[in-house]
Amino acid sequence: MLAVKVLQVCPCVPGAAGAAGAAGTPGNNGLPGRDGIKGEAGRKGDLGERGERGEAGLLGPQGPSGDLGEHGLQGIPGKVGPGGIAGMNGSNGRPGSDGSPGPAGSPGSSGLKGQKGEAGGQRRSAFSVVKTSPQTGNSGDTLTFDVIETNIGGHYSSSTHRFTCQIPGTYVFMFTIASVSSSHDPHVYLMKDGSRKTLAIVRETDSGGSIYLQASQGVVLQLDVGNQVWLQFGSSGDAVHGYPNESTTFSGFLLYED
Template identity: 45%
Template sequence: MILSVVFLAIAIISSLGSTQSQQSQPENNCNTCCQGPGGIPGTPGTAGQHGLPGRDGRDARKGDKGESGINIKGDKGDDGFGQIGLPGPQGIRGEKGDKGLQGVSVPGKTGPRGPVGSMGIQGITGEAGSAGTIGQKGQKGQCGQGRRSAFTAIKTSAQTGNTNDVVTFQETSANINGHFSLATSKFTCVIPGTYVFTFTIGIHEPTDIYIKLVLNGNHTVGVHTRTGGISNDFDTTSSSAILNLQSGDQVWLMFGSSSSRRVAGSSKRYTSFSGFLLYEN
């Protein structure tokens, strides 16, 4: 709206200027040389009234779409040239480390004792059994006196014997029914049965000794021992046997063959000979 008013004012001013120029021109028949100086410009006239607003302009036509630009892809450049580097030398192998110390295995502490379990339920009492019949009393048996046999003989003095000599004893700590004889140092069977015999032999001073248990002169078991070459050296050896005897059989200890045959005997009772009836035949 404002632009329309401005254009209208410019058009009016231009029209007024053109009219004044035509009125001020001299006549052709006037001598220009005789023309006087120009007059003083007159006072500008009063501005005319604003013209009527112009009509709205028509919408501008949309311009045509420009042509698409050409996008040319550039050529791929050539591959660069480069040499592959040589592998570096192998490094020096490091020294093997020392073996670590073995760990200490410490057993754990014993745990606390667990609580005592609750008492179980008492079982049902069983039925009482029927009373059994009491058997008849048996007859009184015969006294067992005279059917026992046992002894232990002790050697209290040292003895050096030859091969097949009887080992002698000087005391008995037990001699039930007197079946062992100190006079012969032999046991005589009175009650037929099975007997157990044991003996221990002490040796003192450097010696090499062989002692055997004989039944009626026949070898059953034996021991063979020696001490070193040191003075006052002492040692003991022992053996045992179970023999089935008949009435009249005799059992004793006998020296065997050896280079030196000395049996120790003293109050300390290093050497002993024992036997007892295990059961009758």
């Protein structure tokens, strides 16, 4: 059997520190650090005082001439100057040859007499028509008139029973309708190109049915050339009566020309 010798170590006193060693070589650069957090915006500074105005600078050199502008409007012609003095011929002292006026021509024949003009230079348009016989119609039927009292300008047609504007302007229209029957209450519209402008109604209130009744209306319209105006029934079975004493009439005239 192998014997093991155990050495007993005694506690020793530490020795003195040795001399410092030589400086080591610098280490490698470390990795870049992370970006820091963005700071808050600072408070806007106060507006500074306005500085004094500086002295005016020297006048700069004159720039190049601009392009020629367009021609202006022609001015008003000047007054005609006095006529010149006629020249003289050579040594004989006679006036120069400037052309003598020719002899007067014989008078021409008289022209045809022109038509008479409108009074005051304004054109005229007016009409007045009368119904002398009764008429029964349905809604939309045109009232007819058999007597033309006035038709200045010829703008009312006896075939269509319509007024057609030939002179643009402001017109006045009036009409009267009559009825003596209690069985019908005629509704009559004044029309302008298919548009209703005013209405007249004859209403029977007496049960006897023999009272002479009339209704009238009037309107002022602005018309252009080609506009048409006429009267028409407003409901079916309407009856309008006409008499020799002009109880049912239609008229119109030009008030102001445009």
